[in-house]
Amino acid sequence: WGHLTVRVRGRRCRCGAQGCLEAYAGAEALLERWREAGGVPPAGADEETALTAMLAAAYPAEPGTEPGGTDPGAAPRTEPDATALAVLAETAEYLGAGFADLINLFQPERILVGGWAGLQLGTRFLETVSGYAKQYALTYPASRTGIGLGTLGPEAVTVGAALLPLVDFFAQGGRRPESKPTTPAPAWQSALQDRVST
Incomplete structure (x- = not known):
């Protein structure tokens, strides 16, 4: 799904x-788009830390909302990073268009956003993406599809993959499939096969 085309002659994807x-x-x-637009991710940070920094830049916390930040002499609220906000707003639209493709093709009852990035971003702008x-x-299909955050945590894909053997096991009633006894081919069939191959 991530490799559906959302922009003709657009950015080069890592798939080529x-x-x-x-x-x-x-x-x-x-993160690359934020950097290209002038954003400054923390040097040497992994993707998760850099994305957290981007969200913090776009949505700076009010004084007193950070843990232990009830100090009345706290610094005034900093202004949101307009570059980060613009990149996130554009991303919400791309994701919404991608979800629309899923809705039009499969008419699902529900789409759940998961993974570490999806959960981190989803809390901020899932409503915008849904719009x-x-x-x-x-x-019609859009009116029947709900979009929400997954509850399996950032490792939802791994958990889902690990469940596949269990689903198969329970689908078969908790038993291994019985192998059907094989009957040997009649002697005349083997003899005929030998003549044809020589």
Whole structure:
């Protein structure tokens, strides 16, 4: 799904194609776009830390909202980073358009956003993403699809993959599939096969 084209002749994706959703909304691409627009991610930080810094720049906390920040002499609220806000707003629209494609193709009842980046970003602008999804999707299926945050945590993909063998096991009633006894081929069939092959 991350490799659906959302922009013709767009950014080069790590898969080699151009204009993929991942080239605009993936964590790596999001940080790269912020950097290109003039943002300053922390030097040497991993993606998760850099994305946290981007969100902090876009949505600076009010004084007194940080842990232990009830000091009345705290510094005044800093202004949001307009560059980070613009990149995040554009990303919300790309994600909404990507969700609209899923809605139009599969008409799901629910779309859950997960993974470490999805959970970190989703708390801030899932409502905006949902608005764009409804705007770009067909009206009827969009009205029947809910978009929310997953509850399996940042390792949801791993948990889902680990459940696949269990799902198969329980689908078979908790038993291994019985192997059907094989009957040997009749002698005339083997003899005929030998003649044909020589």
